Amino acid sequence: MRIEVFDTPDALAAGAADLLTVLLNEGATTFGLAGGSTPRAAYRELQSRDVPWDRLTCWFPDERWVPPEDPDANLLMARRSLLDHVPVRFIAPDTTLEDPAVAASVYETALDGEFTDGPGVVLLGMGDDGHTASLFPGTGALTVTRPAYVANWVPQFNTWRLTATVPLLQRASSIVFLVGGGSKANVLRRILVDDEPLPARVVAAGDADVTWLLDRDAAAEL
Ligand code: 6PG
Numbered sequence: 001m002r003i004e005v006f007d008t009p010d011a012l013a014a015g016a017a018d019l020l021t022v023l024l025n026e027g028a029t030t031f032g033l034a035g036g037s038t039p040r041a042a043y044r045e046l047q048s049r050d051v052p053w054d055r056l057t058c059w060f061p062d063e064r065w066v067p068p069e070d071p072d073a074n075l076l077m078a079r080r081s082l083l084d085h086v087p088v089r090f091i092a093p094d095t096t097l098e099d100p101a102v103a104a105s106v107y108e109t110a111l112d113g114e115f116t117d118g119p120g121v122v123l124l125g126m127g128d129d130g131h132t133a134s135l136f137p138g139t140g141a142l143t144v145t146r147p148a149y150v151a152n153w154v155p156q157f158n159t160w161r162l163t164a165t166v167p168l169l170q171r172a173s174s175i176v177f178l179v180g181g182g183s184k185a186n187v188l189r190r191i192l193v194d195d196e197p198l199p200a201r202v203v204a205a206g207d208a209d210v211t212w213l214l215d216r217d218a219a220a221e222l
Contacts, residue, residue: 001204003192003212005219009041009180012215016178017045019211020123023174024051028120032061032164032172033082033090035074035133036125038180043082051086057114058083058090061122061169062134065100065151065160068092093162100151100160107162108149118171119164122208128183130191130198133169134161141165142199166199170206177204182217189221 004019006012020042024031033039058078066072075092083090091114093107124132134152135142141152141163148168152161169175177200179188190196191204192212204210214222 001210001212003214003219003222005214005216005222007216009215012178012180012213013041013045016042016123016176016213017049019176019213020046020121021049021051023121023176024056028173029055029057029116030114030120031056031058032119032122032124033058033074033078034123034125034178035060035062035064035077036127037077038125038178039123040077040081042123042178043078046082047085053086053088056088058088059111059114059119060092061124062161062163063093063095064134065095065103065162068095095162100162104149104151104162105147108147111149115171118173119168120172121174121176122169122172123176123178124169124200124203126177126179126184126187126200128187129156130187130196130200132177132200132203134163135166135199135203136161137198142202166202166206169203170208172206172208175204175208175210177210177212179212179218180215182220184218185220188214188218192222
């Protein structure tokens with residue numbers, strides 16, 4: 001496991017684009033796109049990098065249970081900051097289906113056809129509670145081994161989420177955690193210093209090659 005700290009959010013975004021460009025040129029055929037807000041700047045940086053987009057399929061380790069055009073949709077964020085600006089194929093959960101469990105099952109089947117021996121390069125964020133993707137502490141998805149992609153009720157937000165499970169994420173060849181901001185400093189210490197088994201730490205404990213990319217504020221307690 002590697003940790004790299006950057007002085008500013010802009011340097012973090014550029015550093016993430018640099019690392020992802022290297023990783024995506026090493027033969028991966030899939031690229032998992034983190035949701036939330038942190039990746040936005042890194043996705044914009046990636047637009048101009050030398051990435052073999054014609055060889056890649058992008059997918060979503062998690063999605064909110066909202067319409068595709070909803071401002072909260074990870075798909076919309078990724079389209080605006082990357083996918084609509086580069087010639088890449090992407091597959092996203094269909095959040096217009098009748099219910100989240102059906103959407104998760106349909107999406108899992110679609111992903112099955114993409115992963116040869118597992119996801120390739122996966123970018124993940126982390127919340128200040130240690131969640132990653134939509135694997136929130138204390139939620140049901142955390143203990144699911146099969147299927148690989150599920151609907152997860154998140155009482156913290158009183159909402160459904162769709163998420164890859166721990167075993168699926170752990171099968172990635174490379175996982176890059178992109179974490180910025182002082183609000184993440186305490187939970188990063190709990191995970192990287194105290195080894196507390198919060199969801200992001202559990203996902204990082206699989207076979208994947210894991211790199212943590214942090215800005216100085218997020219790394220303040222390390
Ligand atoms: C989501 C993400 C989630 C995100 C973290 C960090 O759907 O929100 O997949 O896991 O990465 O919540 O979000 P920020 O980057 O906005 O802090």
